[in-house]
Amino acid sequence: xxxxxxxxxxxxxxxxxxxxxxxxxxxxxxxxxxxxxxxxxxxxxxxxxxxxxxxxxxxxxxxxxxxxxxxxxxxxxxxxxxxxxxxxxxxxxxxxxxxxxxxxxxxxxxxxxxxxxxxxxxxxxxxxxxxxxxxxxxxxxxxxxxxxxxxxxxxxxxxxxxxxxxxxxxxxxxxxxxxxxxxxxxxxxxxxxxxxxxxxxxxxxxxx
Amino acid sequence: xxxxxxxxxxxxxxxxxxxxxxxxxxxxxxxxxxxxxxxxxxxxxxxxxxxxxxxxxxxxxxxxxxxxxxxxxxxxxxxxxxxxxxxxxxxxxxxxxxxxxxxxxxxxxxxxxxxxxxxxxxxxxxxxxxxxxxxxxxxxxxxxxxxxxxxxxxxxxxxxxxxxxxxxxxxxxxxxxxxxxxxxxxxxxxxxxxxxxxxxxxxxxxxx
Numbered sequence: 001x002x003x004x005x006x007x008x009x010x011x012x013x014x015x016x017x018x019x020x021x022x023x024x025x026x027x028x029x030x031x032x033x034x035x036x037x038x039x040x041x042x043x044x045x046x047x048x049x050x051x052x053x054x055x056x057x058x059x060x061x062x063x064x065x066x067x068x069x070x071x072x073x074x075x076x077x078x079x080x081x082x083x084x085x086x087x088x089x090x091x092x093x094x095x096x097x098x099x100x101x102x103x104x105x106x107x108x109x110x111x112x113x114x115x116x117x118x119x120x121x122x123x124x125x126x127x128x129x130x131x132x133x134x135x136x137x138x139x140x141x142x143x144x145x146x147x148x149x150x151x152x153x154x155x156x157x158x159x160x161x162x163x164x165x166x167x168x169x170x171x172x173x174x175x176x177x178x179x180x181x182x183x184x185x186x187x188x189x190x191x192x193x194x195x196x197x198x199x200x201x202x203x204x205x206x207x208x
Numbered sequence: 209x210x211x212x213x214x215x216x217x218x219x220x221x222x223x224x225x226x227x228x229x230x231x232x233x234x235x236x237x238x239x240x241x242x243x244x245x246x247x248x249x250x251x252x253x254x255x256x257x258x259x260x261x262x263x264x265x266x267x268x269x270x271x272x273x274x275x276x277x278x279x280x281x282x283x284x285x286x287x288x289x290x291x292x293x294x295x296x297x298x299x300x301x302x303x304x305x306x307x308x309x310x311x312x313x314x315x316x317x318x319x320x321x322x323x324x325x326x327x328x329x330x331x332x333x334x335x336x337x338x339x340x341x342x343x344x345x346x347x348x349x350x351x352x353x354x355x356x357x358x359x360x361x362x363x364x365x366x367x368x369x370x371x372x373x374x375x376x377x378x379x380x381x382x383x384x385x386x387x388x389x390x391x392x393x394x395x396x397x398x399x400x401x402x403x404x405x406x407x408x409x410x411x412x413x414x415x416x
Contacts, residue, residue: 113346113368116324135411138321138348138366158346160321160368165413203343205373 002193003033005082007073007090012044013177014088014109014185019051021186030193033080036073038092054080060092070098077102084192086185087146091123096148104154104199106146107192109185111176113158114142118151128169128176137163139172141180143188145199154204156197157184210401211241213290215281215298220252221385222296222317222393227259229394238401241288244281246300262288268300278306285310292400294393295354299331304356312362312407314354315400317393319384321366322350326359336377336384345371347380349388351396353407362412364405365392 006015015035021027035048040057048055056076063069074097077085087108099106110118110127116139117130131139140160147153159180163172191197196207214223223243229235243256248265256263264284271277282305285293295316307314318326318335324347325338339347348368355361367388371380399405404415 113321113324114344115342116321134323135363136322136366137363138368140346140368155343155345158344160346160348 002030002084003080003082004030004084004086004189005077005080006032006035006044006048006086006088007038007092008035008042008044008088009038009091010042010044010089012042012047012088014181015044015086016047017182017186018086018088018189019047019053021190023051027186027190027193030084030189033082034076036076038090044088066095067097070095070101073098074101084189086189088185093150094146099146099148104145107143107156107185107188108146108151108153109181110142110144110151111139111173111181112142113138113140113160114144114151114155118142120150122151125169125173128167128172131163132167132169132172139163139176141176141184143184145204154199154202156188156191156204156206159184210238210292211288211290212238212292212294212397213285213288214240214243214252214256214294214296215246215300215302216243216250216252216296217246217299218250218252218297220250220255220296222294222389223252224255225390225394226294226296226397227255227261229398231259235394235398235401238292238397241290242284244284246298252296274303275305278303278309281306282309292397294397296393301358302354307354307356312353315351315364315393315396316354316359316361317389318350318352318359319347319381319389320350321346321348321368322352322359322363326350328358330359333377333381336375336380339371340375340377340380347371347384349384349392351392353412362407362410364396364399364412364414367392 032053034054037057045055060069085106117127138160142158143156145153161179198205240261242262245265253263268277293314325335346368350366351364353361369387406413
């Protein structure tokens with residue numbers, strides 16, 4: 001049974017997509033061991049509670065330095081035998097120590113087709129604002145392993161989504177979530193749980 | 209009847225896709241008035257000849273400066289009442305004078321989902337090499353109007369194509385042509401010929 005740790009800061013819709021995929025048995029042999037929030041008021045903690053998943057708040061500001069903060073995260077996950085970390089709208093930049101502790105075991109979803117509209121400063125609505133400003137006709141989402149480069153880690157799955165001419169950033173954000181993120185994030189977790197992902201030369205190989 | 213001018217330098221497979229789309233009546237009310245090559249040995253000129261389309265070679269090196277070269281291109285097209293220029297593997301960088309003469313009337317296809325893998329230095333196989341190096345799972349093609357920024361003009365159509373794990377740049381290039389370029393380039397020309405494209409605020413609006 002793969003134990004998953006989820007990092008959240010807000011609403012946790014991607015957390016919900018993964019919970020649903022486990023409960024419906026789309027993802028087998030996996031369970032969410034703990035949801036760690038950077039914010040005690042995150043609605044994601046309510047979602048965890050509603051599904052009898054342990055919720056924990058760990059705030060960066062409660063630690064005297066970043067290394068101690070990252071060690072607290074590492075300890076929290078290691079104590080629970082977590083083998084996969086899923087970032088689901090986690091708004092804290094995590095550093096080398098944490099990444100090293102879970103190399104190729106931390107996933108994130110980014111709301112664009114990387115390498116378009118990604119990197120520092122591209123998060124949340126800003127990604128969709130940039131896509132609309134450029135006038136792209138396709139955007140999408142990317143699930144990737146996290147490394148030291150913002151949105152620069154090995155790509156696991158990508159899915160394209162059409163941009164409509166009257167889209168606002170909010171409307172496009174919602175479509176990208178519904179048509180891409182909530183589909184490929186559970187799929188990536190499923191592939192991981194089935195032992196079908198490997199990283200070779202910074203690229204993800206999927207055993208089909 | 210829309211008169212189209214096509215700029216080529218090599219094999220002209222995108223030229224062929226457009227010829228076929230006109231002959232099959234997928235693109236209506238349009239004809240290719242002239243194919244202009246930068247290279248007298250371009251196979252694209254054979255394709256033109258095979259379909260009774262006038263072929264002309266205009267070489268940059270035959271002119272004492274760029275302005276005269278661009279004027280020769282402009283004259284060639286204006287004399288034939290060309291209203292749409294289609295770049296089909298044209299390997300010469302065209303400048304402001306030519307672009308100004310046919311503002312939002314020059315189309316190009318780029319073998320990636322712009323803004324990924326585009327701009328100076330990204331042409332031909334280099335685009336696909338870069339995509340494979342980054343390990344993207346989706347790539348594709350983009351048809352856009354040409355402006356002063358390399359691959360930076362208003363986007364008309366985009367289509368995604370899957371990357372396979374054993375792809376070489378050559379294999380990926382061929383798949384992107386077959387599954388994206390040869391489909392969306394004729395579609396973009398058809399939309400133009402039907403008067404359904406307009407550019408507002410550097411973005412293409414398609415009247416559906």
